[in-house]
Amino acid sequence: MRVRICRAKAEGRLKAPPSKPLGIRLIFASLLTDVHLSELPSSEDFYAALDAVKSLGVSVEGNSLLRPTAIHLKTNYLNLRGSATSLRFIIPIVALVGGRVTLDGDESLRRRPLYDIIPQLTRMGVKVSSNSLPLTIEGGIGDNEFHLSELKSSQYISGFIYALALRGGGSVEFPPNLGSMSYVRLTAEVLNSVGAKVRVEPGRVEIERGPTTSFRGPIAGDYLLSSFYAAAAILTGGEVEIGGLLSPASYFGDHSIVDLFSEMGASSYFNYGRWKVAAGDLRGIKVDVDDAPDLAPSLAAVAVAADGETVLTGVERLRFKESDRVSTIVSTVDAFGAVARGVNDEIRIIGTRKLRRTEIQCPNDHRIAMMAGAVGAASGVLIEKAECVNKSNPKFWEDLSKLGVKVELL
Ligand SMILES: O=C(O)C1=C[C@@H](OP(=O)(O)O)[C@@H](O)[C@H](O)C1
């Protein structure tokens, strides 16, 4: 699908799309307790998570995900589409719970690294047929204390937390400098909210299984999926108000985008459940995104028009996302007329006041497509393969249009 966007001010109010990381965690929590959602979410990654938990015995009745009496694999093949989160959650769960299943994904997921965890699982006694998808895994190991070495993703730690909560408790140790720890903290928050006792320390997580309580409510809004609407307003001199968001957590994470946009000179603040954003005199900043790598495309979307240089550090693992995001962020920024470089563990962006209309071939990366959509609202853009936003936010183009941006689906 191609999308043509013409310059127009983005302004208005909208409800944040449901949080991808939070929603996937609530879906996986249905392995431990009943989860009654206000509505079932609809994106490719949410469908992958629902398929994953249904393959382990969860039943879906209306908007309720009902905990199975016993966790066991009900299928011998499971396709996780493009979701590395669901893939790296279910691998430790099958490793501990047992059973045999072939896991697969789309061409993007097949490129994502598993060579960091598979040899470690094999040494633990898990049978795994390959270091990449498609692979067949046969689990059933009895340990409840795990010591992991270098990993490319924090998602395995979250997966082990779920697996050990299912087992009734245990611990997992890992290198204290592991990145993306904000997502491990989110896993602990979700499981603690339904009665587990998860304690996160540097390099170690301890899990106890308390008496669980069911979850009832909506999936709260996603700060970073919302940040592309905010960026469109900032870049076009508009103003947006985004509702449905939880108060930002105290630790550094996806929600830090509110303060980071403010540091870049936009008017950006959270008040009574609503994120209010308006344009301002933009300036470059320096941010270490290692603990929340998904911030990078959202920061780059505003950095293209900021005076001076924006430096994103801690970006090495961005190379292993849906695309090599170091190179796709750099090429997208350059296409709009700003200047970007990917050097070692940094992305350096020098903004411009003269953004240019361009064409973007979306590299099957939803965040890059939404970044191009946000900047395109200020310069005009033609985006190929724009359907890739369906991974996390199928309503993105429709929402952008509701904010007054001229969006044409071709
Ligand atoms: O646990 C999660 O929900 C996620 C963890 C991060 O991946 P890594 O831990 O591989 O950095 C992030 O990029 C991804 O979008 C979601």
Ligand SMILES: C=C(OP(=O)(O)O)C(=O)O
């Ligand atoms: C990398 C992402 O997701 P996942 O790792 O779950 O595929 C993302 O949403 O940017």
